[in-house]
Every structure is written in C-alpha cells, then in structure tokens.
Amino acid sequence: xxxxxxxxxxxxxxxxxxxxxxxxxxxxxxxxxxxxxxxxxxxxxxxxxxxxxxxxxxxxxxxxxxxxxxxxxxxxxxxxxxxxxxxxxxxxxxxxxxxxxxxxxxxxxxxxxxxxxxxxxxxxxxxxxxxxxxxxxxxxxxxxxxxxxxxxxxxxxxxxxxxxxxxxxxxxxxxxxxxxxxxxxxxxxxxxxxxxxxxxxxxxxxxxxxxxxxxxxxxxxxxxxxxxxxxxxxxxxxxxxxxxxxxxxxxxxxxxxxxxxxxxxxxxxxxxxxxxxxxxxx
Numbered sequence: 001x002x003x004x005x006x007x008x009x010x011x012x013x014x015x016x017x018x019x020x021x022x023x024x025x026x027x028x029x030x031x032x033x034x035x036x037x038x039x040x041x042x043x044x045x046x047x048x049x050x051x052x053x054x055x056x057x058x059x060x061x062x063x064x065x066x067x068x069x070x071x072x073x074x075x076x077x078x079x080x081x082x083x084x085x086x087x088x089x090x091x092x093x094x095x096x097x098x099x100x101x102x103x104x105x106x107x108x109x110x111x112x113x114x115x116x117x118x119x120x121x122x123x124x125x126x127x128x129x130x131x132x133x134x135x136x137x138x139x140x141x142x143x144x145x146x147x148x149x150x151x152x153x154x155x156x157x158x159x160x161x162x163x164x165x166x167x168x169x170x171x172x173x174x175x176x177x178x179x180x181x182x183x184x185x186x187x188x189x190x191x192x193x194x195x196x197x198x199x200x201x202x203x204x205x206x207x208x209x210x211x212x213x214x215x216x217x218x219x220x221x222x223x224x225x226x227x228x229x230x231x232x233x234x235x236x237x238x239x240x241x242x243x244x245x246x247x248x249x250x251x252x253x254x255x256x257x258x259x260x261x262x263x264x265x266x267x268x269x270x271x272x273x274x275x276x277x278x279x280x281x282x
C-alpha cells in the first residue's frame with residue numbers, strides 16, 4: 001500500500017513526540033546533576049542552571065576520601081558482579097530448560113512452564129519474609145552470593161518463558177536433519193538451535209541483566225553494608241534524613257544507567273527481532 005504524504009508526516013511527528021518524551025527526562029536529570037542545590041529547589045523552577053557544577057561526578061567517581069563516593073563505587077562493582085552472575089546462571093539454566101520445554105514431550109509440560117511463570121509473577125513483598133529466613137539460616141544475608149541466588153529465582157522463569165517460545169519458532173526439521181547426520185541432541189542444540197536463536201538469546205540476556213541491575217527491594221532488605229549493597233540501594237541512600245542533594249541523586253542515576261543503555265544500543269536490532277518472534281509463539 002502506498003503511503004500518503006499526510007500519513008508520512010503524522011508518522012514523523014509521532015516519532016519526534018515519542019523521542020522527545022524519552023529524551024526529556026534524561027536531559028532534565030542531567031541538568032539537575034550539574035545544577036546547584038539552590039537552582040534545583042528554586043520556585044518557580046529554573047529550566048536552565050545559573051551555574052554548571054560537575055563536582056558531584058568527581059565526588060562519586062574519583063574522591064577516595066568521600067564516604068558517598070566510596071559507597072557508590074563499591075555498589076557499582078557489586079551490581080556488576082550480581083548482574084553478570086545472574087545472567088550467566090539464568091542463561092545456562094534457561095537454555096537447557098527452554099530446549100526441554102520446546103522440543104521434548106512429557107506429562108504436564110505446559111502446566112510446569114506456567115508454574116515457573118507464575119513464580120515470576122508473584123509479588124516480591126509476599127516472598128520477603130520466607131527468603132529472609134532462608135538466607136539468614138544459611139548465612140547468606142548481606143552477601144552478593146545471596147543476592148545472586150534470590151535474583152536468579154526471579155530471572156530464570158523469565159528466561160525460560162522467552163527462550164522456550166523462541167526455540168519453538170525454529171523449524172524442527174533443521175534439528176532432525178542434523179541428527180540424521182549423526183549429531184547428538186546436545187550437539188544439535190549447540191550447532192543448530194543456538195545459532196538460529198541468536199536474537200532471542202540477546203533479548204533474554206539483556207532483559208535478564210536489566211532485571212538484576214535494577215532490582216531494589218531484595219537488595220534493600222537483604223543487604224546492610226557496602227560489601228553487598230547494589231546501585232539502586234546506594235543511590236537511595238543519597239537522600240538524607242533532613243535534606244537531600246537531588247543533584248547527587250541525579251548524577252548517580254545517570255551513571256547507573258550507562259551499562260544498560262550501552263547494552264541496549266549495541267544489541268537493539270537483535271532484541272527487537274527476538275522479542276517480536278518469541279512473544280507471539282506459544
């Protein structure tokens with residue numbers, strides 16, 4: 001169907017509006033991070049800072065004498081450790097589990113998958129006390145290992161759902177041809193299924209990392225020192241009891257958003273195709 005001029009104009013206008021809606025909060029956050037405290041709390045609001053101040057970035061990134069900076073940098077490392085570990089574990093479990101759900105036939109197959117998905121849909125508040133007692137009994141409170149275990153319980157059902165739907169879209173004839181040529185089922189998984197499922201793998205990897213990177217409630221309850229706190233908790237603690245440096249919170253938030261933004265930009269094409277294929281099957 002030939003697109004009319006009016007339709008083209010409306011499409012571009014809508015794209016510009018959506019782009020502005022996405023960029024405006026980031027731009028405002030950046031301006032807040034380089035504004036003085038008086039500019040931020042001024043009434044009426046000042047849309048442009050009277051003075052650009054970059055001291056907050058220097059404090060949280062390089063100042064070794066600052067307790068806030070030391071806490072932020074430790075939390076950044078903890079978030080990376082937790083995020084990478086959760087992605088590695090959830091993808092290994094998700095790949096083998098999703099392949100079983102997509103290719104094997106066993107009793108209560110669909111019901112089992114729905115149970116896994118139901119655990120992902122449970123409210124985090126409902127699981128706080130049981131998880132706290134479990135982590136306390138095995139000595140994993142206030143540790144990155146404990147957060148990794150808890151986050152995997154959230155992320156693994158999600159990766160199972162995404163990957164099983166995506167694996168189901170790959171023609172079984174490709175795998176059968178490989179097995180006729182002498183490849184084992186495991187070999188067909190690594191040589192046929194996984195290369196064909198790269199978009200779905202990228203999508204599952206990115207969203208698994210985002211879920212672990214942004215998780216706040218469990219990290220807040222299950223950690224108490226810089227040895228295990230993650231970035232969401234460290235940034236939340238920038239707020240004082242009587243006063244809050246909103247510029248410091250904005251600076252920390254922008255720095256914390258860098259890894260997810262980089263991952264999204266690098267793998268955006270694979271992520272879009274992976275979600276579009278994996279979300280409609282099943």
